Amino acid sequence: MPLHIETPLIESRAIGAIARRRVRLKMEALQPPGSFKIRGVGHACEHYARQGKRRFVSSSGGNAGIAAAYAGRQLGLPVTVVVPETTTELARQLIRNEAAELVVHGASWAEANALAGSLLGDEVAFIHPFDDPLLWTGHASMIDEAARQGGKPDAVVLSVGGGGLMCGVIEGLRRNDWADVPVIAAETDGTASLASAMAAGRRVTLDAIDSVATSLGAKQICTRAWQWTGAHPVRSGVVSDADALDACERFLDDHRVLVEPACGAALALTYGNVPALSAFEDILVIVCGGATASLDQIRAWRAALGGR
Missing domain, CATH: 3.40.50.1100 (Rossmann fold)
Structure with a gap:
């Protein structure tokens, strides 16, 4: 499903x-x-889980991060979401509610995205908020x-x-x-x-x-x-x-x-x-x-x- x-x-x-x-x-x-966002993010997370990835890292202004956190919890895999300082407190709390690790970094999504890219490893899949087939x-x-x-x-x-x-x-x-x-x-x-x-x-x-x-x-x-x-x-x-x-x-x-x-x-x-x-x-x-x-x-x- x-x-x-x-x-x-x-x-x-x-x-x-x-x-x-x-x-x-x-x-x-x-x-x-x-x-x-859960349509694409969920599809990507399921794909990477089947490949054997054991963790997800996402950069987001809010909604993609919430979706990644939700998908990770549903799949039983840990998630780190990096958001910029402009992300609302409500969005931050919704990410935490899904048991994801939240990192706040930078004045814009581009800065948050750069940090997220530095957190990757062999067993980590990067969940981009919009640029992924x-x-x-x-x-x-x-x-x-x-x-x-x-x-x-x-x-x-x-x-x-x-x-x-x-x-x-x-x-x-x-x-x-x-x-x-x-x-x-x-x-x-x-x-x-x-x-x-x-x-x-x-x-x-x-x-x-x-x-x-x-x-x-x-x-x-x-x-x-x-x-x-x-x-x-x-x-x-x-x-x-x-x-x-x-x-x-x-x-x-x-x-x-x-x-x-x-x-x-x-x-x-x-x-x-x-x-x-x-x-x-x-x-x-x-x-x-x-x-x-x-x-x-x-x-x-x-x-x-x-x-x-």
């Missing part, structure tokens, strides 16, 4: 009324560790489920950080003969490494991450995600932190599920009925979830924005 669960695909009448189109939600927020294959399973659960959408809306979710969704689209379905990739203003790359015509590295959506905090998208922008129809949508936070609270009211700002970025595109969606009548939104923010934290972030 895989470590993830099959999640519901539901129609959102509330968002659909605002977006003036059919909106279906793939509810990855309902995964046991709180996000879609094993992860993409695991994430693609959500599209396999969506294909069984409902009809073909006109477009898929998702959030992009390092690009692992996008790579997995596109892999899933293609293996289900949905290669013509565009992906609408959402980012916040302070994390827009994909939008910046598409504007520049090459991968770029952001100077810094400046957003409450810390789970999107990769300064550069992975190579495979960039390659997909030339091989698959991908459109970019960038929203403000305030829009992402608004979407989190509206989604809680509409569907009684709390997600974090990284997920709120994708929801904000649908709540905002943005021009990028104008050509599509039936959209599938990946509600990627995220267990790293509480309602109090979301409101604290909103207060800190000071009207931005």
